[in-house]
Amino acid sequence: MTYNEKIDLDDGTSIPALGLGTWLIDDADAAQAVEDAVSVGYRHVDTAQAYGNEAGVGAGIRRCGVPREELFVTTKVAAENKSYDSAAASIDESLARLGLDRVDLLIIHSPQPWAEFRADDNHYYAENLEVWRAMEDARAAGKARSIGVSNFLVDDLKNIIDNGRVRPAVNQVLAHVGNTPFELIDFCTGNDVAVEAYSPVAHGAILNDDEVLAVAAAYGVSVPQLCIRYILQLGLVALPKTANRSHMEQNAALDFTISEDDMARLRAVKPLESYGEHSFFPVFSTQLG
């Protein structure tokens, strides 16, 4: 049975708790991946301007045979778009590439441009408010049903919550067994901001972890299934990436419950030492330990 729970958002809408991640899926392969995912039962797809695959994702959404209103599509305004005009133009370009009239969720990809990710000296507060205003206007114009952020820390979020017209519906953050930002999650949920977990399988870095393998074996499931179920039981949205249909099926077969004791054990799994060959990506290199 394919997992199909939803999570309510503060703006009165809801989001499927399981979504297909598409980072590093080539544009040429993205339509097939989306069609496969939808036929498996997924109803939520996560892309971004920066992934270079909005055209393929949009083609898959339009071709998959399931009515558009039953599908949830997210895209993200590139981290480098930090003015009202560049953000507004990029939203229109995204819709054109996707071939859609609107997305269900539009996200600021990062509080800082990637080259300055997590730099202490510039939070881009004023610029993020400009981008947020462009997103509020896009929402008011019907181009996005919900708007949110990604990679925002508490101060970045407070800036938007205190000064924006619309509260972010979500914050999409790095969260997986071995690296779960519990304090940030508590702040988000305490402020009615839903949390989406990206890289729920640690970008693949946790697949051979002995402790996690042992817990997965006790439930007769794979490490990805255990890791995705852990995220869902924390009340977060999980966005596992794969273009492999059998992995899609496995990752949506979540008809088991992790016990409280095992949730506590998974919460305490020691942090990864690195994301291996992928450590050069700023989302990974800045967020361990």
Ligand SMILES: NC(=O)c1ccc[n+]([C@@H]2O[C@H](COP(=O)([O-])OP(=O)(O)OC[C@H]3O[C@@H](n4cnc5c(N)ncnc54)[C@H](OP(=O)(O)O)[C@@H]3O)[C@@H](O)[C@H]2O)c1
């Ligand atoms: N907002 C942000 O800044 C941000 C940053 C990173 C990611 N994201 C989003 O989150 C999504 C997921 O993150 P991610 O792509 O970094 O990593 P992930 O989903 O944690 O892990 C993907 C890796 O796990 C493997 N995998 C998945 N299911 C598997 C299975 N059942 N069995 C064996 N291997 C499996 C995949 O291999 P195969 O492809 O071979 O299945 C791939 O190597 C992204 O695609 C993107 O949508 C957002």
